[in-house]
């Protein structure tokens with residue numbers, strides 16, 4: 001009994017993503033510099049930082065879409081491409097290529113495209129999760145911005161990935177849908193041990209939700225528990241001219 | 250005697266069309282979604298060169314056609330993925346090279362009469378041996394579609410999403426380029442170098458006007474393509490219009506029909 005418990009504890013402590021000395025530059029301009037951190041399995045990490053800080057770039061590096069100029073990225077000890085060969089990573093991009101909105105493709109077909117082997121139950125589950133079952137036969141180009149976002153969220157979750165990378169998932173969705181999303185993420189994280197990395201500008205919300213916050217501004221500004229990180233002194237480093245927590249003054 | 254000979258030609262045309270008519274629009278859908286319709290045209294014009302070369306040297310043209318198309322297709326994909334040349338630009342290069350060299354070889358072969366059927370297709374240029382090659386090529390293409398259609402769909406939706414689903418994009422693009430080359434090669438003698446693109450692009454484009462889902466687009470474009478092609482055989486036989494042109498004329502009719510249908514929905 002005790003032994004069993006110990007194993008679970010050990011399991012959850014395993015490093016999931018290790019980023020060591022990563023620098024990424026395009027056209028001679030450094031976009032990310034000397035990034036170093038490690039996150040464990042079952043983490044719920046919020047990534048914050050001003051526009052152009054390199055948050056999206058960091059996610060694309062983790063996915064292996066782009067390769068670092070210096071340093072190394074490992075997911076469970078594997079290079080990103082090797083990891084992806086074994087299992088998918090759920091990804092919600094910040095921007096989807098516009099061509100898809102010219103395609104005749106329904107919500108259901110989009111969600112289905114996320115799994116190799118079609119299973120009606122799994123597709124239904126992902127669609128119901130975001131309460132878009134009334135839209136399943138609708139074409140993607142007929143959807144509102146928030147509805148599209150939900151469709152792509154369902155697509156990201158349908159393969160039941162163990163790692164979820166979400167780039168500004170709350171953009172464009174209403175407060176109710178946002179609360180639903182946060183609840184879903186919390187459940188996935190707590191009950192199913194899904195590791196979640198969320199890029200967000202919605203700092204106040206994710207301060208409650210995530211277990212850990214990474215502040216990024218070309219370099220790592222700070223990393224730690226929300227209570228420790230989200231103080232004026234750090235926020236001044238990220239957003240010099242803006243008060244993040246006016247109510248605390 | 251003549252009647253039996255003509256019956257055989259018609260029969261052969263029906264067999265070949267039954268193989269290529271469902272295939273062409275399926276590839277066309279992916280080409281449209283990837284904004285790569287121009288790719289088909291380029292390969293078709295390279296096909297023009299292959300046919301011109303075979304007229305010049307008197308070889309088995311279809312085999313030459315398949316080999317040459319595959320080479321060009323893979324080189325274009327390579328150039329494109331390495332970002333060495335702009336995609337459109339490298340395609341244009343192969344297109345114009347194909348046309349210019351074709352004209353050169355045909356002029357020297359002294360058989361300028363064959364140009365019409367090379368460019369616009371014909372009922373009678375497909376030989377008995379060709380039918381077997383076309384059958385093998387078609388099976389190859391169908392197997393590709395069955396095996397890779399889901400990955401291709403992901404590629405069309407968004408490359409980064411496809412990547413995160415664990416799809417090896419560079420391999421997939423190469424296999425796709427290769428299979429498109431085969432599918433165009435086996436259709437070119439029937440449809441003609443200038444008009445093969447119409448069989449690939451017009452049926453899905455017509456279907457997309459009135460459909461909402463990929464499923465119905467796929468089914469409808471295959472139906473459009475098969476019906477137009479069968480009708481085209483009769484039109485060509487009775488009117489003497491080259492086969493590719495008569496099929497294309499009917500496809501244009503189908504497009505207008507879909508367009509009007511869309512207006513009244």
Ligand SMILES: Nc1ncnc2c1ncn2[C@@H]1O[C@H](COP(=O)(O)OP(=O)(O)OP(=O)(O)O)[C@@H](O)[C@H]1O
Nearest residue numbers: 026027031049050051052053054055056057058094
């Ligand atoms: N393909 C690219 N080529 C050149 N520069 C790029 C490219 N993509 C991003 N950048 C630059 O890299 C920097 C970081 O971009 P990134 O998209 O990672 O920012 P971000 O933190 O996600 O910002 P936002 O909050 O606006 O989404 C920006 O200054 C941007 O101009």
Ligand SMILES: [Mg+2]
Nearest residue numbers: 055056057094
């Ligand atoms: Mg971003």
